[in-house]
Amino acid sequence: MRRYAVMLYPDFSLQEITCLTSALTIWFGETIDFIASEEKEYLSEEGLRVLPTKTCDESKITDYECVILPGTVNPLPALFDEKLIAFLKGGIDTDIVFAAISSSPLLLSKAGILSGKRFTSGYFMQMADTFHFVEKENFLHQGIVEDGNVITGIGMFFREFAETVLRRFGYDVGTSFMRDSPAECTEEELTFYWSEDEYREFLEELKAYSQH
Numbered sequence: 001m002r003r004y005a006v007m008l009y010p011d012f013s014l015q016e017i018t019c020l021t022s023a024l025t026i027w028f029g030e031t032i033d034f035i036a037s038e039e040k041e042y043l044s045e046e047g048l049r050v051l052p053t054k055t056c057d058e059s060k061i062t063d064y065e066c067v068i069l070p071g072t073v074n075p076l077p078a079l080f081d082e083k084l085i086a087f088l089k090g091g092i093d094t095d096i097v098f099a100a101i102s103s104s105p106l107l108l109s110k111a112g113i114l115s116g117k118r119f120t121s122g123y124f125m126q127m128a129d130t131f132h133f134v135e136k137e138n139f140l141h142q143g144i145v146e147d148g149n150v151i152t153g154i155g156m157f158f159r160e161f162a163e164t165v166l167r168r169f170g171y172d173v174g175t176s177f178m179r180d181s182p183a184e185c186t187e188e189e190l191t192f193y194w195s196e197d198e199y200r201e202f203l204e205e206l207k208a209y210s211q212h
Contacts, residue, residue: 002030002066002169003033003065003066004024004030004032004064004065004067004068005033005034005059005061005066005067005068006032006033006034006035006067006068006069007035007067007068007070007078007084007104008034008036008050009077009078010042010043010072010078011045011072011073012042012044012045012070012071013044013046013070013071013072013101014044014045014046014048014070015158016158016161017070017101017158017162019158019159019162019178020161020165020166021068023162023171024166027171028166028171033053033064034050034053034054035052035053035054035056035059035087036056036084037081037087038052038055038083039051039052045072045073045074056083056084056087057083059087060090061087061088061091061094062090062094062096064096065169066099066169067088067096067097067099069098069100069101069105069108070101070102070104071102071103071155072102072103072104073103075103075104075107075123075127078107079106079107079110085107085110085111088108088111088113089113092111092112092115094149095149096149097149097151097165098150099153099161099165100150100152100153101154101155101158101161102121102122102123102153103121103122103123103127104121105123105152106121106127106131108150108152109131109134109135110133113150114135114138114150115135116138117148118138118139118145119138119139119140119145119150120140120141120142120143120153120154121152121154122153122154122155122156143160144157144160144161144164151164151165151168159177159178159179162177163177163178
């Protein structure tokens with residue numbers, strides 16, 4: 001089992017990372033720690049209320065092979081969260097894969113993770129002009145950019161972002177990751193069956209509910 005972490009902060013975007021997180025957990029059986037600077041409720045930009053499973057104080061970034069950063073429509077609270085930035089800084093000069101989408105590469109820039117690395121981001125370019133720690137000369141106007149242990153992406157390319165991260169870790173995601181067209185599927189392909197073992201497991205689970 002590999003170790004994955006997702007960073008949480010105010011107004012984080014679930015939509016930009018759920019292709020990745022659902023594939024990791026449902027398809028490939030991995031577990032994910034959701035880490036924030038405080039043990040409190042965080043509201044996603046979609047309005048979902050989420051609790052972290054660990055805080056930065058309870059974790060070491062070197063415990064993880066991959067740290068995933070969702071975008072946020074309001075990056076300033078995370079950008080000026082000293083605990084969160086310090087946690088990320090612990091990954092400098094390591095082999096940890098950082099996967100940041102949309103505005104979140106801004107956090108990696110402040111933490112020094114993007115020093116000398118090419119990257120992309122979905123933030124407004126005035127942010128790159130405003131913050132001295134952003135290395136504008138390394139910014140590429142591309143959907144997905146890989147440079148060493150860092151994968152960055154623009155939010156609209158959330159599927160490509162997920163696929164790039166999954167392929168980095170050797171998962172078999174096929175040739176059309178989450179892009180099948182309903183019109184091109186046959187009736188057989190749209191009919192689903194459990195295996196015999198899975199069906200028996202379901203019936204055993206059902207018994208507990210049938211007794212009420």
